[in-house]
Amino acid sequence: MVDAQIVREALRKNKVKTENFKGIEYLRFTDDFKDIPRGTALFKDFVVWGYPHIGRIFQLSVGLPEQFNAPVWVEEKVDGYNTRIFLYKDEIYALTRGGYICAFTTDRVREFIKEDFFEENPDLVLCAEVAGPENPYVEESPPYIKEDIAFFVFDIMKKGEQGFLAYREKLKIIEKYGLPHVEIFGRFELTQISDIKRILKKLNDEKKEGVVFKEDSERDKRVKYITSFANINDIRITSLNILGLPADYYTNRLLRLALFIEEEQISKDERLYTEIGKAFLEGIFRACEMVRSEDKVYRTFRCRFNKKENALFFIEQIKHASAHIQIIERRLEKDGKHYLLEFDKVYLNMTGLLGHLLKGGSVID
């Protein structure tokens, strides 16, 4: 459990907020505080610890021997959003990385995780990535998910405990319950750098995000590495809303790309340069077109619910998520066995500034 003293201190410092999901009251850590990661959720009888930050290496050949002391398991890093799935009074719920119970993920989780898992393991928490073209958070989607969403379990925690089940135990449970999971490429010695690079080359060609390395040892250390495809794709996808992203979003990705090229000795790859320039500018062009034709810069999201009330609850949840994004509901209607929700995220910074500039406005910078 979490020390009551620390919770009181965190409350005083505004690092914890009270949340309510359909009558379930819980406390949510809105920031890292001491040893407690952001997203940790405190329920009446138990705690679901926040998913820890994972370090990233920028070069494989020096990074792997530097980071690890033992062989590593290599898993696909799926490009979606992180969720933690758990049982509360016989119902299954799903938390976002930030520690909200997500009405969307909670509505859909039972279609992907079979009931018997939580019946037999009420104290376990599944850490999974949710990805797909119809998810309400992430604009990108792995190419192999053709519609809707999918769940990919990658870790298992125990309620109230930090850290994860041992790797082989996780594998056993995934197999026993047929849990959907991220692709596991195997266990590699640290000398097998060229094999690992081959995997990453393949992932890059298949337009996948990257891998997470998990050391096969007591300390279970993790490190991630991202393909150059994913780095450019991040730029391409987000440049529509280039003013809406944190300061170092782009400089980080440019550094990753440069160090990737440096490691792979791709000499003066003009094509890659062109792709980077294009990734930046084409989104801004699209944003200009949008302002001219529709007076706003936005992106449309679609996602499917089983229960209409969850869709309504969800739309209220995200309406308050950001002061810089306006949510406009487009439609909510029965579509096959689901309710289809369609909504726009209007990027207010980009809309405001481009609208001003395209009318001939000036700015002081």
Place this chain on the structure above:
Amino acid sequence: MVDAQIVREALRKNKVKTENFKGIEYLRFTDDFKDIPRGTALFKDFVVWGYPHIGRIFQLSVGLPEQFNAPVWVEEKVDGYNTRIFLYKDEIYALTRGGYICAFTTDRVREFIKEDFFEENPDLVLCAEVAGPENPYVEESPPYIKEDIAFFVFDIMKKGEQGFLAYREKLKIIEKYGLPHVEIFGRFELTQISDIKRILKKLNDEKKEGVVFKEDSERDKRVKYITSFANINDIRITSLNILGLPADYYTNRLLRLALFIEEEQISKDERLYTEIGKAFLEGIFRACEMVRSEDKVYRTFRCRFNKKENALFFIEQIKHASAHIQIIERRLEKDGKHYLLEFDKVYLNMTGLLGHLLKGGSVID
């Protein structure tokens, strides 16, 4: 003059600092405060007002009619650093934009501004750009300055007064005293957009920074516009120290480039895309090489002084200018009629992070 009440308030709020340059005590506004711009300097008997912020337009054809009500003077915007030159007890001094008396600029100013100007006009302040390959602040230099530095007067103020002398008065004074000045392209009606665009096209081809528009009217409104060359060049020059720049430095320039292409209807200019990608990555590659070969990322600056004591004073001044830049003196020696100072700016963020990553370190982002 500046209201004493406001100065007291600014002192209380830490917006004003006491400075001392060789016995001359003055107060310097370190931030904008109420109506007083950053860089305003208060001496015992007079005030030198800070140089005001000038708005920037991103598109000419809509921007000019939107911003101005009367014809505009068009002047070259020289890529250097802004200084204000003034007389204090029979000596000529030069302030930086931030309001420091700059030991370098002060040391050199008499070579460029003839004495008789201040003898006859002790109450005037010359606003000038200092540019050239041997300046200690700006990595870039206009291509037509082949060595050392040059001064370019672009505005004239009166001590103690905000605002500038009228345009024609400025022209008269510049001519009378043979002051070095920025190139003046003429006075244009707002309908002459295509003529103005032709000037900018030429400036772009000549690798110059851009123009400042000054309305020929009582209100003397100013707006600037930057060439696409300069926008890409800014990226090219600074990417060596990509972690050292303010958050929106790059997103701003990308926006400007996109809106330039949008206005000029340059359709899918692959070459421009490639240049942008290259501008970002080549600096980072160079930084990696530097870390590998010399364990640090830096740039060498050279500048010339008349008096050795000014060089020594200057090096002390800049040593305290930034916590993220280490200054290493390389040499200071007589070279012709000047003392040549050579020093490195070591970019500590870039050095630290790249050193860590190239040794295989991981980061959490």
